[in-house]
Amino acid sequence: MPRVTRNNSLQENVVDVSSSPEKEDESKSRAKIVSECKVHHPQSQCVMIVPGSGTLYAFSHNYTKIYEINQFDEPKRSWFIDNSVQSDGSLFLTTSIDPLFLILPYLYKAKYTSPIDQLLVDDEYPDTKKLTTCSKMQDLEKIADCKQSGSFQAWKYNEQKTLNWLEKKVSRISQHLKDSSFNVTHSTVSANYVKAAAAIVPESSFMRYAFGLVTEYLSDELTAALENHLNLPVVPKLVKDEESNEPPAKRKKIAGNPNQEPLEDYSKDQKPLTKEKLLVSAKSKALASAAKGSKSISSFFGKK
Amino acid sequence: MFEARLLQGSLLKKVMEALKELLNEAAWDCSDAGIQLQAMDNSHVSLVSLNLRAEGFDKYRCDRNLSMGMNLGSMSKILKCASNEDIITIKAQDNADTVTFVFESPDQDKVSDYEMKLMNLDQEHLGIPETDYACTIRLPSSEFARICRDLSQFGESMVISCTKEGVRFSATGDIGTGNIKLAQSAKVDKEEEAVVIEMQEPVSLTFACRYLNSFTKATSLSKSVQLSMSPEVPLVVEYKIEDIGHVRYYLAPKIEDEEAA
Numbered sequence: 001m002p003r004v005t006r007n008n009s010l011q012e013n014v015v016d017v018s019s020s021p022e023k024e025d026e027s028k029s030r031a032k033i034v035s036e037c038k039v040h041h042p043q044s045q046c047v048m049i050v051p052g053s054g055t056l057y058a059f060s061h062n063y064t065k066i067y068e069i070n071q072f073d074e075p076k077r078s079w080f081i082d083n084s085v086q087s088d089g090s091l092f093l094t095t096s097i098d099p100l101f102l103i104l105p106y107l108y109k110a111k112y113t114s115p116i117d118q119l120l121v122d123d124e125y126p127d128t129k130k131l132t133t134c135s136k137m138q139d140l141e142k143i144a145d146c147k148q149s150g151s152f153q154a155w156k157y158n159e160q161k162t163l164n165w166l167e168k169k170v171s172r173i174s175q176h177l178k179d180s181s182f183n184v185t186h187s188t189v190s191a192n193y194v195k196a197a198a199a200i201v202p203e204s205s206f207m208r209y210a211f212g213l214v215t216e217y218l219s220d221e222l223t224a225a226l227e228n229h230l231n232l233p234v235v236p237k238l239v240k241d242e243e244s245n246e247p248p249a250k251r252k253k254i255a256g257n258p259n260q261e262p263l264e265d266y267s268k269d270q271k272p273l274t275k276e277k278l279l280v281s282a283k284s285k286a287l288a289s290a291a292k293g294s295k296s297i298s299s300f301f302g303k304k
Numbered sequence: 305m306f307e308a309r310l311l312q313g314s315l316l317k318k319v320m321e322a323l324k325e326l327l328n329e330a331a332w333d334c335s336d337a338g339i340q341l342q343a344m345d346n347s348h349v350s351l352v353s354l355n356l357r358a359e360g361f362d363k364y365r366c367d368r369n370l371s372m373g374m375n376l377g378s379m380s381k382i383l384k385c386a387s388n389e390d391i392i393t394i395k396a397q398d399n400a401d402t403v404t405f406v407f408e409s410p411d412q413d414k415v416s417d418y419e420m421k422l423m424n425l426d427q428e429h430l431g432i433p434e435t436d437y438a439c440t441i442r443l444p445s446s447e448f449a450r451i452c453r454d455l456s457q458f459g460e461s462m463v464i465s466c467t468k469e470g471v472r473f474s475a476t477g478d479i480g481t482g483n484i485k486l487a488q489s490a491k492v493d494k495e496e497e498a499v500v501i502e503m504q505e506p507v508s509l510t511f512a513c514r515y516l517n518s519f520t521k522a523t524s525l526s527k528s529v530q531l532s533m534s535p536e537v538p539l540v541v542e543y544k545i546e547d548i549g550h551v552r553y554y555l556a557p558k559i560e561d562e563e564a565a
Contacts, residue, residue, distance in 0.1 A: 290514035291347035294556040301430035
């Protein structure tokens with residue numbers, strides 16, 4: 001039941017597709033409470049796909065929840081809002097996200113045990129420090145060790161804890177995918193296609209799919225570590241055309257195969273003439289040029 | 305069966321040098337009387353005529369008239385395998401498609417033979433009429449070679465004008481003008497060193513230096529060279545080969561000067 005709301009701070013239309021009951025309660029004041037901020041995407045922490053491009057996140061009114069904003073845009077689409085038309089027909093989807101995913105790269109990067117407000121310092125994205133309010137101590141304990149003296153809390157990244165936490169995430173998503181009979185196989189299946197018998201999809205396929213979803217928010221190192229930790233079965237590689245037992249295609253594919261060269265290339269220079277030939281031709285050319293202005297000798301002597 | 309044995313092998317080597325500058329291939333016409341060759345260069349401006357009489361050979365046999373088309377480049381390569389002292393024999397069967405060259409060293413202890421493929425040449429023969437030339441100039445061949453070499457530095461064409469005072473070779477080009485005047489020798493010690501001019505009427509003709517230079521490749525064949533000229537007919541440059549024949553070059557005069565005038 002998507003609902004379109006006018007959002008001043010975002011200057012965009014925000015559609016909330018989440019349907020959890022607690023969000024329904026909050027939604028009344030959503031128009032006022034949501035504020036935008038730019039934060040490093042956790043994956044781009046290590047792999048800077050577009051340098052300096054942050055990802056847009058939305059905070060709830062008291063900065064206790066953070067939402068990921070995804071834009072869905074199709075050309076030639078507009079919104080009717082009351083009696084007016086909003087020409088921008090793009091759709092923003094907000095989904096709540098565990099702030100730990102955003103904190104994780106900073107924690108991972110930190111060399112020393114340090115308090116959370118010192119960890120979340122990013123000159124490029126000053127909004128990052130707002131994450132401190134979203135995170136609770138019990139959440140942070142899932143991925144880090146705490147050192148406490150009085151009210152002072154300092155944190156140190158713990159990989160084992162993190163991997164266990166991520167494993168739980170993966171298994172929960174995997175379970176959810178399974179329950180909702182989500183298609184996780186390689187091939188696409190029509191939505192109207194219903195199998196008579198229950199599809200036998202191996203558990204590992206759901207795990208692999210869930211792993212893929214989770215690692216979208218993880219750095220490359222952590223992805224590799226998690227894969228190791230989960231001990232996922234190796235994905236069978238798609239068999240390439242050459243290796244298949246099928247009979248060869250009747251027509252050779254030229255465009256598809258970059259290694260295939262055209263049989264003849266006229267753009268390249270033809271084989272150069274041999275030196276001897278060049279010499280002879282140069283000599284005869286010179287003689288020919290010297291012959292200019294002279295009548296043919298056969299015009300003087302009759303043919304026999 | 306054709307067989308021609310030439311004691312002076314170097315002579316054939318020299319003939320080869322005289323021909324291959326202008327011609328790529330030529331037909332050697334062998335008959336009872338001897339060997340004749342007539343061919344035009346690629347531009348059809350000059351004509352080369354070679355005559356080697358049968359009596360000039362040590363041994364000559366030609367049962368049937370034979371025309372052997374030869375690639376002169378290949379023939380020259382083969383003749384380079386012969387030393388100057390060698391006796392050269394040319395052999396061919398009737399209607400054969402190859403010709404054999406046999407080189408014998410003077411003391412007969414080395415005999416080498418080379419077989420060469422013949423070519424099918426479809427060459428037309430030109431009839432050269434007997435002409436009384438207005439001027440004939442006989443001069444040492446080395447002198448003529450020197451004149452051609454020197455004047456070709458000045459321009460592409462050379463004017464040869466013959467008057468009763470003598471013969472004047474001149475060339476004009478970007479760097480300037482060159483003139484060489486030869487007068488008839490007053491006293492003659494050796495006949496081949498003399499400059500002899502026979503003139504009925506004065507003649508002045510223009511020729512391409514490059515062709516004249518090519519003709520002088522035959523200089524080694526003869527001590528003297530004879531130039532024959534008449535107005536508006538080809539120049540004849542003749543090198544006599546002692547006791548056996550001659551090489552004659554015919555060169556059409558240039559007509560550009562007349563067009564410019």
